Amino acid sequence: xxxxxxxxxxxxxxxxxxxxxxxxxxxxxxxxxxxxxxxxxxxxxxxxxxxxxxxxxxxxxxxxxxxxxxxxxxxxxxxxxxxxxxxxxxxxxxxxxxxxxxxxxxxxxxxxxxxxxxxxxxxxxxxxxxxxxxxxxxxxxxxxxxxxxxxxxxxxxxxxxxxxxxxxxxxxxxxxxxxxxxxxxxxxxxxxxxxxxxxxxxxxxxxxxxxxxxxxxxxxxxxxxxxxxxxxxxxxxxxxxxxxxxxxxxxxxxxxxxxxxxxxxxxxxxxxxxxxxxxxxxxxxxxxxxx
Amino acid sequence: xxxxxxxxxxxxxxxxxxxxxxxxxxxxxxxxxxxxxxxxxxxxxxxxxxxxxxxxxxxxxxxxxxxxxxxxxxxxxxxxxxxxxxxxxxxxxxxxxxxxxxxxxxxxxxxxxxxxxxxxxxxxxxxxxxxxxxxxxxxxxxxxxxxxxxxxxxxxxxxxxxxxxxxxxxxxxxxxxxxxxxxxxxxxxxxxxxxxxxxxxxxxxxxxxxxxxxxxxxxxxxxxxxxxxxxxxxxxxxxxxxxxxxxxxxxxxxxxxxxxxxxxxxxxxxxxxxxxxxxxxxxxxxxxxxxxxxxxxxxxxxxxxxxxxxxxxxxxxxxxxxxxxxxxxxxxxxxxxxxxxxxxx
Numbered sequence: 014x015x016x017x018x019x020x021x022x023x024x025x026x027x028x029x030x031x032x033x034x035x036x037x038x039x040x041x042x043x044x045x046x047x048x049x050x051x052x053x054x055x056x057x058x059x060x061x062x063x064x065x066x067x068x069x070x071x072x073x074x075x076x077x078x079x080x081x082x083x084x085x086x087x088x089x090x091x092x093x094x095x096x097x098x099x100x101x102x103x104x105x106x107x108x109x110x111x112x113x114x115x116x117x118x119x120x121x122x123x124x125x126x127x128x129x130x131x132x133x134x135x136x137x138x139x140x141x142x143x144x145x146x147x148x149x150x151x152x153x154x155x156x157x158x159x160x161x162x163x164x165x166x167x168x169x170x171x172x173x174x175x176x177x178x179x180x181x182x183x184x185x186x187x188x189x190x191x192x193x194x195x196x197x198x199x200x201x202x203x204x205x206x207x208x209x210x211x212x213x214x215x216x217x218x219x220x221x222x223x224x225x226x227x228x229x230x231x232x233x234x235x236x237x238x239x240x241x242x243x244x245x246x247x248x249x250x251x252x253x254x255x256x257x258x259x260x261x262x263x264x265x266x267x268x269x270x271x272x273x274x275x276x277x278x279x280x281x282x283x284x285x286x287x288x289x290x291x292x293x294x295x296x297x298x299x300x301x302x303x304x
Numbered sequence: 305x306x307x308x309x310x311x312x313x314x315x316x317x318x319x320x321x322x323x324x325x326x327x328x329x330x331x332x333x334x335x336x337x338x339x340x341x342x343x344x345x346x347x348x349x350x351x352x353x354x355x356x357x358x359x360x361x362x363x364x365x366x367x368x369x370x371x372x373x374x375x376x377x378x379x380x381x382x383x384x385x386x387x388x389x390x391x392x393x394x395x396x397x398x399x400x401x402x403x404x405x406x407x408x409x410x411x412x413x414x415x416x417x418x419x420x421x422x423x424x425x426x427x428x429x430x431x432x433x434x435x436x437x438x439x440x441x442x443x444x445x446x447x448x449x450x451x452x453x454x455x456x457x458x459x460x461x462x463x464x465x466x467x468x469x470x471x472x473x474x475x476x477x478x479x480x481x482x483x484x485x486x487x488x489x490x491x492x493x494x495x496x497x498x499x500x501x502x503x504x505x506x507x508x509x510x511x512x513x514x515x516x517x518x519x520x521x522x523x524x525x526x527x528x529x530x531x532x533x534x535x536x537x538x539x540x541x542x543x544x545x546x547x548x549x550x551x552x553x554x555x556x557x558x559x560x561x562x563x564x565x566x567x568x569x570x571x572x573x574x575x576x577x578x579x580x581x582x583x584x585x586x587x588x589x590x591x592x593x594x595x596x597x598x599x600x601x602x603x604x605x606x607x608x609x610x611x612x613x614x615x616x617x618x619x620x621x622x623x624x625x626x627x628x629x630x631x632x633x634x635x636x637x638x639x640x641x642x643x644x645x646x647x648x649x
Binding site for chain 2: 052054098102103104105107108109111112113115116118119120122123126127227230231233234237271273274276277280281283284287288296
């Protein structure tokens with residue numbers, strides 16, 4: 014088929030959206046957490062554990078709904094661990110994130126061995142399939158996009174969240190506990206990121222080791238490129254997904270661009286953007302400071 | 305208040321190891337294994353076996369390089385998680401130059417040239433992260449993540465389309481005179497780079513504690529405002545130290561390429577750059593502490609492989625991540641406790 018015709022097709026757009034779903038959930042979760050003043054480098058761990066929990070729960074119960082719920086719960090659990098280390102004990106937020114990512118990578122492999130005596134793959138489970146309209150996670154992604162925008166700008170919780178990231182001393186003066194606000198944001202953001210993990214494993218009907226393969230880090234880059242605004246972050250995620258989908262098509266069309274280099278395009282783009290507009294980014298002023 | 309100095313570092317590391325020991329033991333119990341039996345098997349199988357000992361030395365040498373890289377960057381307050389990419393850049397440079405040199409090049413020239421190439425490649429990556437941070441305000445963790453992914457993609461592409469010889473995932477072998485002698489039995493992984501790495505750690509100890517340079521860069525990390533007030537150029541210091549940090553990670557190629565594999569191979573050293581973070585934290589940023597941490601973590605992972613019949617080898621990988629988390633959590637807790645006791649005293 015002609016390359017350009019295949020790019021304009023409905024199937025190609027559906028492929029972009031399907032690829033974007035894990036990024037969208039992770040970037041929405043990450044935006045909320047970072048807006049409350051906590052560096053969210055643990056997105057990779059939330060995706061990976063969400064994917065593992067969703068696949069194992071669906072395999073064990075045969076219910077996709079329970080699997081999706083387990084994915085969200087796993088993301089929230091990682092976030093709970095993150096909050097315990099970074100907020101309760103005051104540990105360095107960046108190192109906690111990296112540590113959790115390494116723990117999730119080894120921990121999911123360990124769990125595969127312990128549960129199924131398998132090195133790399135979980136037993137197959139029911140899948141949400143390739144179609145968008147039949148995929149509950151597609152609708153959840155739309156709901157999460159609208160809800161996180163609305164919650165951030167139109168609710169009391171969102172106001173407190175933004176205050177925790179911008180002027181935490183105002184919350185203190187108003188008698189509101191900053192750590193408590195951040196705890197609630199981390200748990201909600203973690204659950205959202207965990208849903209992204211559920212898409213990773215349930216789309217193919219099974220978990221494989223390191224299935225997130227850097228998507229959590231990429232989602233964090235999307236958050237930064239979007240200047241910490243959830244709706245813009247979703248657009249950046251769609252652009253990343255378009256680059257990935259294009260890469261798959263180009264490989265099918267046997268193009269001359271080296272196939273190993275195309276996946277690096279979003280990373281090069283992010284580097285360019287932070288090089289050119291680096292100082293112009295405006296992170297939440299309290300990001301990464303204190304607990 | 306009279307300030308009473310309490311050494312907190314051993315306390316932090318000790319607490320972290322106890323925590324890792326406790327978590328590891330409970331996982332072993334959950335799998336129906338006796339923790340004492342498994343721990344003993346890990347340790348005794350490493351110590352009593354020559355092959356395992358050389359594997360520990362080989363792994364620890366790479367970890368010393370990447371650990372020193374992460375530790376040095378932390379001295380100026382930079383979190384260098386691109387040690388992984390810097391190491392890969394160094395591996396590529398050393399392998400390409402080592403294979404391109406004329407076969408007659410004397411060792412005294414070939415080895416330093418290859419090490420210099422590795423250090424320059426790693427240093428260029430480190431320096432650009434430093435420059436992006438101080439000149440453009442780009443957070444080093446974000447640029448590091450991007451550079452790690454970019455370098456991994458470039459290495460894969462360079463390997464597949466330029467370097468790998470007929471259908472293998474291995475580049476052309478470097479010339480004989482660029483290879484470092486191995487230690488122990490012929491063909492063992494341990495090699496002379498172990499001594500070079502030890503020398504780097506000793507040199508860094510001296511620089512950090514005995515020279516004005518070391519004072520300047522540590523002050524830049526601890527109190528940049530004071531460093532500026534004293535007239536030092538903190539931006540230049542940050543870029544220079546990040547270049548040196550990248551060069552240290554790049555030098556891991558001396559061990560991986562010149563010492564053992566003698567070529568660029570797919571996935572060579574993968575993960576050891578990230579693990580350098582654990583090594584630097586466990587070593588509490590002290591170069592000699594980093595050497596000790598590299599050896600301990602290497603014993604843990606080689607021991608985990610040696611005891612793979614008892615518990616899955618992934619357990620020891622998990623414990624390395626637990627050690628990172630335990631250290632970073634123990635840090636503020638122990639500091640809080642010791643300042644409280646010193647105030648009371």
